[in-house]
Amino acid sequence: MQTDGDDIEGAGWFGKGPEAAPVATGRVVEVALERGIDRVLDYAVPPGFDGKVAVGVRVKVPLGRGNTPASGYVTALTDRGPGPKTKSVLEVDDKRVLIPADLLWLARWIGDYYFCPLGTVLGSVIPAAVKKQTGMKRRWMVRLAGGGGLEAVSPLLATMRAGAAKRLGQRLLGLEKKWHLLDGELMGEEGGEGRGGGGGEGGEVSSATLLTAAKALVKKGVAELSKQDETEADVKPVRHKPALGDVGAMNEGVELNPQQREAVERLGTSLRGGFSVSLLLGVTGSGKTEVYLRLIEQVVAAGKQAIVLVPEISLTPQTVRRFTTRFPNVAVLHSGLTDTQRHQQWQAIGRGVANVVIGARSAIFAPVPNLGLVVVDEEHETTYKQDQAPRYHARDVAIMRAQKAGAGVVLGSATPSLESYQKASSGVKGWHLIHLTERARKQPMPKIELVDMKDPLVRKRGGIQLISPRLEVALKGTLAAGKQAIILLNRRGYSNFVYCARCKQPVHCKYCDVTLTYHRGPNEQADALVGGTLQCHYCLGQQTLKPNCEVCSSKLVLFGLGTQRVEEELTSKFPDLKFARVDSDTMRTSRDYEERLSEFSAGRLQVLLGTQMLAKGHDFPGVTLVGVISADTALSLPDFRSGERTFSLLTQVAGRAGRGDDTGTVVVQTFNPEEPVIQSALSHDYVTFADDELQTRQRVGHPPFGRMVRFIIRDQELPAAQRLGADVADLVHAAAKEYGDTIQVIGPHPCAINRIAGYHRQSVELRGPDSRPIQTMLRALRGQPLLQRHESVVVDVDPVNLL
Ligand code: ADP
Ligand code: ZN
Ligand code: ZN
Secondary structure, three states, X not given: OOOOOOOOOOOOEOEOOHHHOOOOOOOEEEEEEOOOOOOOEEEEOOOOOOOOOOOOEEEEEEEOOOOXXXXXXXXXXXXXXXXXXXXXXXXXXXXXXXXXXXXXXXXXXXXXXXXXXXXXXXXXXXXXXXXXXXOOOEEEXXXXXXXXXXXXXXXXXXXXXXXXXXXXXXXXXXXXXXXXXXXXXXXXXXXXXXXXXXXXXXXXXXXXXXXXXXXXXXXHOOEEEEEEEOOHHHOOOOOXXXXXXXXXXXXXXXXXXXXXXXXXXXXXXXHHOOOEEEEEEEOOOOOHHHHHHHHHHHHHHOOOEEEEEOOHHHOOHHHHHHHHOOXXXXXXXXXXXXXXXXXXXXXXXXXXXXXXXXXXXXXXXXXXXXXXXXXXXXXXXXXXXXXXXXXXEHHHHHHHHHHXXXXXXXXXXXXXXXXXXXXXXXXXXXEEEEEEOOOOOOOOOOEEEEEEOOOHHHHOXXXXXXXXXXXXXXXXXXXXXXXXXXXXXXXXXXXXXXXXXXXXXEOEXXXXXXXXXXXXOOOOOOOOXXXXXXXXXXXXXXXXXXXXXXXXXXXXXXXXXXXXXXXXXXXXXXXXXXXXXXXXXOOOOHHHHHHHHHHHHOOOOOEEEEOHHHHOOOOOOXXXXXXXXXXXXXXXXXXXXXXXXXXXXXXXXXXXXXXXXXXXXXXXXXXXXXXXXXXXXXXXXXXXXXXXXXXXXXXXXXXXXXXXXXXXXXEOOHHHHHHHHHHHHHHHHHHHHHHHHHOEEEEEEEEEEEEEOOEEEEEEEEEEOOHHHHHHHHHHHXXXXXXXXXXXXXXXXXXXXXO
């Protein structure tokens, strides 16, 4: 990435707030260490560090008896002087202020709320590429000699042979008379359009060629060359394919329908009023993105920036393009960026160059200087919760950040989390509910049919049929009409249950309390059971499948299902079908995934078969059939949200059908057709589902009516795990006493999956109707050494994963 050679007093990276004022030497600063020590430490600013140490700067400080250098961030300036034992800052690691004041505030909130050391939070707020200063180096800069103009330089240039040097000279003539970074762009090359047009490395001319060319120009007296620190001026604007015309013109193609128009009006009013949270509950295909775009337009027109969060899996070129064709400066923070690109984007965002930032969870930390709006698309997605420290929920962080900035938040979904729906529908202060009840062009919602897999008619054709006769007929009809289908089974592999018929035992993972899943090998014969692997989906361990039981040597039987098995059945029932399997086994990189999606989009594939990856957000107008092989995969999980997840997955995947001009059909296979959750998904009626589910939750005090904190305790030895679990429970029990009924402590008990990767797991839960007493109590527990053993005790506030 680009560098910034300036000292802080020259140009603070994020401008100069009072906090960014340089510290006088001799004072004490507070430093949060990345190493996860749960308090800030005092360090003195030694002589010679004037103007270099400020809040938000990354420093190296001595730690412990051995004074080992450790990295951390200055989080506060004090007016205290050093005591006799105060150590001094060793060095300033990076001259830039990496954490602007608002992000520091946010990091503190995350650290407090999610029970995580501030240094750990900061460590994940700042991308690794920025910390490592990737791409920051002294770079060659070139300019016309003597500030020379056409008259002086043209004749010299005319004498040169055609080639890179001459081209470079001509290029410089056409540019502003100043220092230019010597890179491919100078030669007029557009950066290759990166994934989604996010960034893109320089062009075809190698830097060696460029340097030779520039040196030739220097020799001729045409140019001057100098190696300089990169400066602010070098920050490349975020590039993408040029927008087709201006923003206004881009909208002409789409006229908002009345519901969208009303939504934009109401949301716009909220936006202008400062902080608010609006839940945009819009059925699948209702055109939520169009609403976001209009709001972002208002934000950009007001000179502010918008952050758009989408689930990682939805961050496809197709999604990104919807934004880049409307707005000139979109920064896309996707996992495919190189470190240099990531650093570049971060810096460009920090300078306000990007109007719109799109990214997954961590994009909520994008350092936009003037936040106007955060959109959280598909806000119900569980991937917004990070499953390692800091265990933050990006939606909740977004709300905090927006509140502090006086910005608006729009949460969008066809199946919102019950947490958000409850707040928006019950009129919590600052929350609004906006409903889009129809599809954008009034297309009918797809018709959902249930197939009861217990029905003897379905079963009688011998063996297990994964594709019911009804689904088979529907698929035939779809293909005959030249349309496309999506087939969902939210389970990868061939069979998730490998079973010995004699001992009646399934094969378990040696290290986890789960059954192994059989994955068929590429050239494996259907009945031979050789060459495939048994995989554990928790510890990711693999072993070769032996066809016979280890205990009794009987033949093993495959039971249960997986996408590979559906693939096999599809191939045998539809030999000529052009289809692809899309799951994390076949989609090794994001490129694989994008290629399959675009082949499907172009009609070169008739069917996509896969896991929940396929259920998300896609807009393929050719899809008229969606088949769900089993609606039951999530139902039996021991998690109070399993109903909500099932409803959401069914509704989302059903929503892929019938988005074009032809009505969609959805065939849902299930062994539990009478299950209320499945029944309610039939009618696309989120509100009825949610209201029922909320009543149940209220009765038992589950979120959103109660708050939860989970302590997960793990050890390789069961007795040690149990002891530690009991210790944590004792500690928490004692602390909870003074809160009476407002906090309950449950456990210790073994986790639903009581062993993962060789670790026995125990859990202790806190529950209570209100988060405040729980938070107060957690604060009081903060210094407890037992809870500092991060290897063995994890604290998860508002947990999403309960297994
Ligand atoms: P959602 O995110 O609510 O599922 P999308 O934003 O993907 O829906 O919109 C569904 C489709 O409808 C997209 O192809 C979009 O371009 C189109 N669309 C959205 N609004 C309109 C409109 N007002 N008129 C016509 N088409 C629209
Ligand atoms: Zn056996
Ligand atoms: Zn395992």
